[in-house]
Amino acid sequence: MTSAQVAKEHEGGEGNRPEEGYERGLGSRQVQMIAIGGAIGVGLFLGAGANIAKAGPSLILMYALAGVIIFFIMRALGELLLYRPVTGSFAEYSREFLGPFFGYFTGWTYWLMWVVTGMAELTAAAIYINYWFPGIPQWVTALVFLIVLFVANLISVKLFGEIEFWFSMVKVTAILGMIVIGLGVLTLGFSQAGDTAAVSNLWAFDGFFPKGVGSSLMTLQGVMFAYLAVELVGVTAGESDDPEKTLPKAINTLPWRIALFYVGALTVILCVVKWTEFADEGSPFVKAFEVIGIPAAAGIVNFVVLTAALSSCNSGMYSTGRMLRTLAENGEAPRVFRKLSSTKTPALGTGVSVIFMGIGVVLNYTVPEKAFGYVTSVATAAGIWTWLMILVSHVRYRRAVVAGRLPSSAFPAPGGAKLSWVAIVFLLFVTGLIAYDADARVCLYVMGGWYVALVIGWSVLKRRDPQVTARRREPEFEKL
Template identity: 40%
Template structure:
């Protein structure tokens, strides 16, 4: 049977050539690593300064939404584990057009994120070597993660495993030190540590006077969302797990615990140790605390962890985009060279394509940093879209399983349909929040970055994608035999030669 005979074969063909080499410890640490990054280590400083202790509530609320997201993703993965992830699910449940949109938005998100992370690595390295040329740092950092990705999926998993170990280790040290300092009521930088700082903080627990607004902790959720970005990586990695049915539920169910301990626990201790006005944007709050405690060596460790976190993000970006591009290439929605794979099961061509964009983008960032800032802000909208596709696909999947069109999965998300609907509504509110916070950010229109991205950027991106789809659509129609709609209707298969059994990748192991 050829790839174009049926839609299911197109879906399953994505998995041909991949090696299922990611085991339990890789999966667990990929899930942890996706939930701990520069958003916690660095980005939380400005949020603490501008929001106050109520930031704990902001992180907790978004953490619940992140858990809803992971349960929805877990249900999709156990329905069908695929390296095409969100692209493949959108293809199955909403058709080729939405797969095209989802894939390119996700790729663009990682491309822009990777460029920003490369630039960040250059700045972090200058903490130790001030005279190190940033361009040299960019090339060295990219060479390292590119080499790892080109080796194998297992090499990627090993890097993420040890990166996660370092990040988790640093957070655990902080949590232990923080608990001792807070419970013991130690003096830190002239301030007495203790949980009383939650309400004795300047402005109280929920500051709403002076420079603060009552809606501050609510509005800041639009930024907190991006601290959790990349937890969806488990969905992409599922296609190369040795036992996705066993490992994904374990990883997903542990997410809420990790969020509670690492994120909410860290923020709670930070606001209990120092007044929030002591934290400043651009300096890790953990560095601030350790320096005031006189533990300068830990400040140095945190600076190193920032590099690890940025490298981990780069590593994840190359891994994800290589697989997403190959999924798009399978339906003629991306250049055909992106289908090329190595003997070790690595879609190397797509990975190299993304790395070239990283380099070119880094050069552009150095030349026009103000223009690039708008591009980086656009990634926030792209993350919201990707999360939205997960919720939408899970809702559609459950509609089909409830009607008996598709067999019920073994790991269904609880609270259907309310948890996913709440998730979708929340993402819309975050989008509105981005526009509002962007408008308030500056008195000058051209510096209202998030506002410009939401109000003008989204329509521009939508227009570009619509035109691009018109260009590739004839090839997609030819490749799929004009089967470009969703695979299922609420009454059964959309196409007469399709059955639920066709979705089993084992049935298509010979597709090339």
């Protein structure tokens, strides 16, 4: 019996609790664009500039290397999604293959990741608006964005998907435009950059690794932040109208998305503009447009980055509400979060998450600028934990398949568990780099405090309802 047949046979049963009641309102077009948009964010539009200053042209290799690992992670997730497509997939697979505590920890940590990301992105969006309207108080703009996106998430999942579709279209169009214009400069020599633009810029100024391999490796933590949210397609599983077709298609397009939007865009930019001209702050896209001589370059990129920030916040609201409902379904969050609104959205869970994001707006308004970097580093650490849980769950699933306890997924990952182990080692290496960096390691302290808080919460759950903490989700196919 195939995974699709089993899922259909058990539809509405215990195994499908986390997605019960949701509207399958995300079509192929929307899932595809959510997947594309998830790979393009502020980490590329802004963060790449500082990393170019640290690593030079070798940053292209770092994005390519990390992109390969991200593909391994997504193929592992894809195999699990076709085994059992559910909303809140990361927590569900951790619960099933590693035990209830890991499901609890992963669900709450993914919620934390999106809440702190929402805090940062809302504040960033307000700053971007100040570029055009400096007289508007920052907190007013942030509050308006918070309310508008919250209302959109409450109306229906279709509206969320449509907003995310157009946000992603803006980002994709901007990058494609940069690539086409850059290639025109390189091949035809037009624009103010025509005399200095050349492929040789990739090695002509102190080589491909101008500051050494070590400096290049230290940029991996920032590179991994840029890839946060690619796993969002897994959260959409329970609301995709045809997950067995849309999810594999979305995941299989990841290599060309990474090759085009990250490796391709950075390669063109670093051919058009010498890496030595990039500073620790500022967008590489703004710099490239300015060197080429495009009018209003800063305004164009500012609009695109604003879109990227709002897209990230929109996705955060979507994810947090659904993850809280998954936790509530398993008794790991207040039961009230199980309820869906009349439009089949987890309105209360999304609302509570929005309140926490709003607190972040107030805090970011009063703290120094360095706080933005701290918040994003916490999001990266939480994201690495999520990716690790996906990989470890995949390894355990593959063992069950080999042992004959579970049938193969309709979308098996190439290389089986071997490539998941490669990705696990890589993520642990990046964690070590974070610990080595004095500025970034603060996120590990925060995650340590988060772990203590969740352990305390687990102890409270254990006293109130021993069955919740003792329950390990029974794999769907072991019941047949």
